[in-house]
Amino acid sequence: MKIAIVGATGEVGRMMITCLQELNLQPEVLDLYASARSRGEILYYLDKPTVVQELTEISLSKHYDYVFFSAGGGVAHAYAPSALQSSELIIDNSSAFRQDAAIPLIVPQINGDLLLGYQGIVANPNCSTIQMVLPLAVLDKEYHLNKVVVSTYQAVSGSGHGGIQTLEKQRQGSKLKGIYPEPIDLNVIPQIGVFLDNGYSTEEEKMRIETHKILTRDDIAISATAVRVPVIYGHSLSVYAEFEQEVDLAQAAKLLSQAPGIKYHENSYITPLGLGESNLSQVCRLRLGVDSRSLCFWNVGHNVRIGAAANAVNIMYAHALQAGKIDESHV
Numbered sequence: 129m130k131i132a133i134v135g136a137t138g139e140v141g142r143m144m145i146t147c148l149q150e151l152n153l154q155p156e157v158l159d160l161y162a163s164a165r166s167r168g169e170i171l172y173y174l175d176k177p178t179v180v181q182e183l184t185e186i187s188l189s190k191h192y193d194y195v196f197f198s199a200g201g202g203v204a205h206a207y208a209p210s211a212l213q214s215s216e217l218i219i220d221n222s223s224a225f226r227q228d229a230a231i232p233l234i235v236p237q238i239n240g241d242l243l244l245g246y247q248g249i250v251a252n253p254n255c256s257t258i259q260m261v262l263p264l265a266v267l268d269k270e271y272h273l274n275k276v277v278v279s280t281y282q283a284v285s286g287s288g289h290g291g292i293q294t295l296e297k298q299r300q301g302s303k304l305k306g307i308y309p310e311p312i313d314l315n316v317i318p319q320i321g322v323f324l325d326n327g328y329s330t331e332e333e334k335m336r337i338e339t340h341k342i343l344t345r346d347d348i349a350i351s352a353t354a355v356r357v358p359v360i361y362g363h364s365l366s367v368y369a370e371f372e373q374e375v376d377l378a379q380a381a382k383l384l385s386q387a388p389g390i391k392y393h394e395n396s397y398i399t400p401l402g403l404g405e406s407n408l409s410q411v412c413r414l415r416l417g418v419d420s421r422s423l424c425f426w427n428v429g430h431n432v433r434i435g436a437a438a439n440a441v442n443i444m445y446a447h448a449l450q451a452g453k454i455d456e457s458h459v
């Protein structure tokens with residue numbers, strides 16, 4: 129199998145390498161691309177050094193089975209369509225193609241069937257959307273989801289390395305706001321992205337639109353409030369959901385505990401510091417909402433793993449299994 133990663137030296141690109149290693153996947157070719165300033169940097173895959181190459185117009189003209197993009201929407205728009213001329217599946221982590229009706233938006237545990245026989249661009253959803261839709265999909269299937277009200281508590285790494293640097297500098301005494309509209313240290317900021325005419329931010333709108341697309345349920349009423357918090361890794365969500373049918377709390381807990389991609393905590397809760405290297409959507413504090421047709425739960429996920437790199441690698445893995453490029457005994 130031949131694989132390329134565009135944006136390999138960034139936070140998510142490096143994590144893609146880590147997630148591929150965790151599968152013990154041994155590709156025939158692994159090419160790493162980044163901007164000119166990272167050319168010549170050496171990264172390691174299964175202890176083997178790989179030299180980072182500069183991304184140019186001809187870089188992706190050779191054949192790859194899978195090309196991962198983690199370099200922003202501009203780079204994806206510029207290079208992904210041309211990469212399709214010679215490669216089979218392009219997995220893009222940016223928001224460039226998520227709202228394109230012709231391009232699948234994939235969380236493999238929910239809609240991985242869309243990958244069967246597919247060649248082209250696949251969009252990786254927004255970080256908070258991924259971890260939220262995993263439990264919502266399970267509950268929707270059983271009780272028919274009508275409404276979601278969610279508040280997010282999103283780590284600074286969701287802004288890239290600049291977010292981490294901003295928080296660290298402020299903790300060392302800097303008075304500069306850095307990349308945020310307000311200080312983030314010892315503070316929370318109820319703005320992620322720019323505000324739209326309807327009063328919602330772009331991050332909040334992503335969660336609404338992407339949830340509709342992944343669940344193929346445009347009729348679900350969704351309201352999100354996205355907040356940046358002074359945490360390095362791990363997004364937390366407070367989710368309130370209403371359903372068409374009455375909810376059996378014990379049954380809902382059992383369904384979540386058995387669902388792929390989810391770790392359910394029965395009598396405890398988890399915080400971002402407890403995530404470690406988990407690639408799962410963590411669900412806890414499950415309880416009835418205002419009545420027997422509603423639920424509340426606390427949802428935590430590693431935003432660079434499940435919210436980005438791990439889901440992208442899961443897309444590749446699911447497609448490769450369906451296409452016969454690998455089998456489960458080889459990883």
